Amino acid sequence: MHLHGDWSGSALDRDPVAADVGPFPRRGFLEVWRAHRGSGELLLADDGRVALPLRRGRGGIVIAGEEDLTDYHCPLGGGLADLVAFGEALGAALTPGTRFRLDSLPGEVAVPLAEGLAAAGVAVAPAPHQAAAVLALPADYETYLGGLRAKDRHEIRRKRRRFTDALGEPHLVSGPGGFGAFVEMHRASEGPKGEFMGEEMAGFFEDLLGVDGALLSLLMCGGAAVAAAFGFEDDGVYYLYNSAYDPRFGSASPGVTLVDRLIAAAIGGGKRRFDFLKGDESYKFRMGAVPRPLFVLEGAA
Structure with missing residues (x-):
């Protein structure tokens, strides 16, 4: 040794x-x-x-x-x-x-x-x-929804409708160009989340964009960035590392909508697992994850 x-x-x-x-x-x-x-x-x-x-x-x-x-x-x-x-x-x-x-x-x-x-x-x-909280992904999105508990499936659909009724149809745009919006969403948040993304931490995340598989995704609606996710991907798994949303749109359920669209994108990209990573936040398990x-x-x- x-x-x-x-x-x-x-x-x-x-x-x-x-x-x-x-x-x-x-x-x-x-x-x-x-x-x-x-x-x-x-x-x-x-x-x-x-x-x-x-x-x-x-x-x-x-x-x-x-x-x-x-x-x-x-x-x-x-x-x-x-x-x-x-x-x-x-x-x-x-x-x-x-x-x-x-x-x-x-x-x-x-x-x-x-x-x-x-x-x-x-x-x-x-x-x-x-x-960690991990979600096994099926071959298509509707099968994923069908595998959730009825109450949880209804809640996701309800929040998606709330989002589209308030802001329109969302879509994801991925690339490093959204990094500034990701940082500003953090800093606009209240409490510890708003304090998390100081200059040093922002530099850490910016350099992580150069790591193989790093993926920054913006949830867009009508030309506006509503929420953002910092993740990593490999051949079979998407890892959700960090996320934030613009608090001006908080009443439209942007957080759940972001994760829902990320799951749909992972399924569409042929991933077999969606990893929410560490943390016991209840939304992860309502969206189908199990503990690792x-x-x-x-x-x-």
Whole structure:
């Protein structure tokens, strides 16, 4: 096991061990995070097959990418069968007494990592952390609607009618040109959401537009941008990372209409999954999502 601070090698270009974890464990996302948010000593644990980018701070070692902005953490390279050996090597490489917190891990990753750490004498068990909300997509939009509970299906249709009655028929326009509108929608919001998109955070999101699969979408109506979504996509999955709407149109249900149109677009694009990512907001489950549990391994070497 090599535990070093060099991220320039090919280890960060390996594929994540777990499926459907988006850009978050990959080099592109982490390099943007590093440029804007990275603090402490950045490390890479690499046993030649599996690698995991880490950060050492005052509280110990964590996975690179703060958990509030990084929806999935996952080792890179190898396969699930290699994680026990990697966990054991990692446990042996840590200085005795070093505290660690490995968060946002899918269950299929957390269990063998914990087994490997235990083999190195580091007793730790996967603990529930948060959950992503994921929606399996059918082949067409009407089948999607038909699979919802009657009450939820009626509510989506009611809010779509409210939107069209107030503003007209919506459509999505995607591309980086909508970034300014996305930022202004955030800043026009009340409370913490309005305070979230400061200059530093806006710079972080702007640089994320250069990550493979990044997709900024505006919900347009009559030439006006009503809502915006910042997401990522790969061959099979759309990941909804962040969204906002113009509060002037709040009474027309722009948030639900935006997500509804994003789901329809994902189905039309042949996606098999729509990932709402972390968070237990009720609207996600009313729109058909189910939890994907994530786990944390926390302890001391």
